[in-house]
Amino acid sequence: MDEFAYRDGALHCEGVPLTSVAEQFGTPTYVYSASTLIDHYRRFAKAFDAINPLVCFSAKALSNVHLLRLLGREGAGVDAVSGGELHRAMLAGIDPERTVLAGVGKSETELREAVRRDIRCINVESEAEVELLSRIARQEGRRPRLAIRVNPDVAPDERTPARTTTGTRGGKFGVDIDRAATLFNRAAADDALRVEGFHVHLGSPIFDPQVYATAIDRLLALVAMLEQAGHRITTLNLGGGFPAEYLDHTAPSWDDFAEVIIARMADFTARGGQVIFEPGRTIAANAGVLISTVRYLKQAGERQLVVLDAGMTHLARAALYDSYHFIWPLQPPAEATPGSRDVSGLAGLTEYDVVGPICESSDYLARARSLPELKAGAHLAIFTAGAYGMTMTSNYNSQQRPAEVLVHGDQVRLIRRRETYDDLVALELLDEVDGQ
Numbered sequence: 001m002d003e004f005a006y007r008d009g010a011l012h013c014e015g016v017p018l019t020s021v022a023e024q025f026g027t028p029t030y031v032y033s034a035s036t037l038i039d040h041y042r043r044f045a046k047a048f049d050a051i052n053p054l055v056c057f058s059a060k061a062l063s064n065v066h067l068l069r070l071l072g073r074e075g076a077g078v079d080a081v082s083g084g085e086l087h088r089a090m091l092a093g094i095d096p097e098r099t100v101l102a103g104v105g106k107s108e109t110e111l112r113e114a115v116r117r118d119i120r121c122i123n124v125e126s127e128a129e130v131e132l133l134s135r136i137a138r139q140e141g142r143r144p145r146l147a148i149r150v151n152p153d154v155a156p157d158e159r160t161p162a163r164t165t166t167g168t169r170g171g172k173f174g175v176d177i178d179r180a181a182t183l184f185n186r187a188a189a190d191d192a193l194r195v196e197g198f199h200v201h202l203g204s205p206i207f208d209p210q211v212y213a214t215a216i217d218r219l220l221a222l223v224a225m226l227e228q229a230g231h232r233i234t235t236l237n238l239g240g241g242f243p244a245e246y247l248d249h250t251a252p253s254w255d256d257f258a259e260v261i262i263a264r265m266a267d268f269t270a271r272g273g274q275v276i277f278e279p280g281r282t283i284a285a286n287a288g289v290l291i292s293t294v295r296y297l298k299q300a301g302e303r304q305l306v307v308l309d310a311g312m313t314h315l316a317r318a319a320l321y322d323s324y325h326f327i328w329p330l331q332p333p334a335e336a337t338p339g340s341r342d343v344s345g346l347a348g349l350t351e352y353d354v355v356g357p358i359c360e361s362s363d364y365l366a367r368a369r370s371l372p373e374l375k376a377g378a379h380l381a382i383f384t385a386g387a388y389g390m391t392m393t394s395n396y397n398s399q400q401r402p403a404e405v406l407v408h409g410d411q412v413r414l415i416r417r418r419e420t421y422d423d424l425v426a427l428e429l430l431d432e433v434d435g436q
């Protein structure tokens with residue numbers, strides 16, 4: 001369910017026509033639906049109600065402080081992968097008891113910040129990191145809680161891109177599962193540390209619930225082995241990776257995942273264990289669109305090109321992963337109002353390559369895409385852009401990052417202003433700033 005829909009000939013976000021957002025704030029601009037974000041979080045949490053998980057929203061998918069705060073008020077925690085994301089979580093008022101930190105290369109400073117804040121769990125990814133954490137814990141006089149991120153060597157399904165697969169042997173994330181027990185024992189023997197369990201994150205997006213099942217079965221075997229040796233395992237963090245619907249009816253429902261996961265985890269939680277999830281994409285992707293304006297139309301060989309004001313610096317996923325984003329005008333002709341993302345039945349469409357303004361030949365948002373006939377100045381929406389959209393923007397080509405706007409009902413609020421030329425050079429003109 002999302003709150004982006006065509007009504008009266010125009011795309012609305014909740015009660016607001018997006019053309020009015022484009023006029024007021026310009027483009028390219030990310031527009032988020034508060035109701036959708038909240039609804040997705042609530043329904044995700046409800047699907048797993050039976051095992052009462054701690055749901056830590058993955059800030060790297062969508063990290064605007066206002067949106068983290070919105071989710072925090074609903075009871076969500078935050079999964080951070082850097083000190084910067086921890087800082088955002090703190091500004092958003094997220095309770096450290098609902099904050100977890102992951103990352104294969106955490107700095108000493110980042111670990112120290114997490115120790116000082118006494119966050120719910122630090123997910124460590126190597127033997128060397130356990131040593132460093134132990135040293136910091138002694139210096140700080142604290143006993144941080146940690147889980148060991150395990151690489152369970154589970155291949156995701158064939159639709160998970162290799163570039164976003166994280167849980168197969170030889171990859172950079174986590175500790176090989178056959179070395180995890182040794183590391184657990186080392187941490188458990190350290191009175192400066194409280195090692196509580198294990199963490200996995202398998203990749204993203206994962207469409208097949210059986211991938212989770214396989215990883216959980218391996219994890220539970222490890223838990224059983226350690227419990228037989230007298231340890232108590234109280235935390236199992238199953239990560240994120242749940243899919244979002246980029247088309248129509250391609251992603252399984254949260255209930256499909258819950259069925260497989262609850263069946264395996266119910267026994268662990270009945271014994272007092274805490275399950276943690278770190279969903280990002282599945283909550284945020286369809287809670288945001290990127291709106292853009294057509295700058296030019298041109299022909300190149302046999303191809304019709306439409307050149308937008310948004311490109312790979314504003315939404316990197318298409319160029320980086322060949323990802324699909326549904327794209328459609330904010331005000332399509334009446335006969336081309338899409339009832340779904342399958343537009344093959346609509347009349348009068350033209351095939352375009354959709355490109356951005358960046359000087360880089362990978363700067364395509366879509367190739368060979370059927371769209372209503374476009375004119376310069378027309379506004380388009382690039383859908384399912386709420387996750388890994390704004391957070392992956394860059395200033396390449398000295399492009400200014402987009403504005404972000406939050407819609408709730410008929411209320412529209414700017415939650416990040418568009419960058420200016422001064423913003424682009426603010427960190428470089430040090431002499432001027434220091435008056436030297």
Ligand SMILES: *Cc1c(COP(=O)(O)O)cnc(C)c1O
Nearest residue numbers: 058102204240241278279280281
């Ligand atoms: C990126 C990431 C997530 C979130 O992944 P999604 O596919 O967006 O749900 C969760 N946990 C960790 C450790 C991550 O790095």
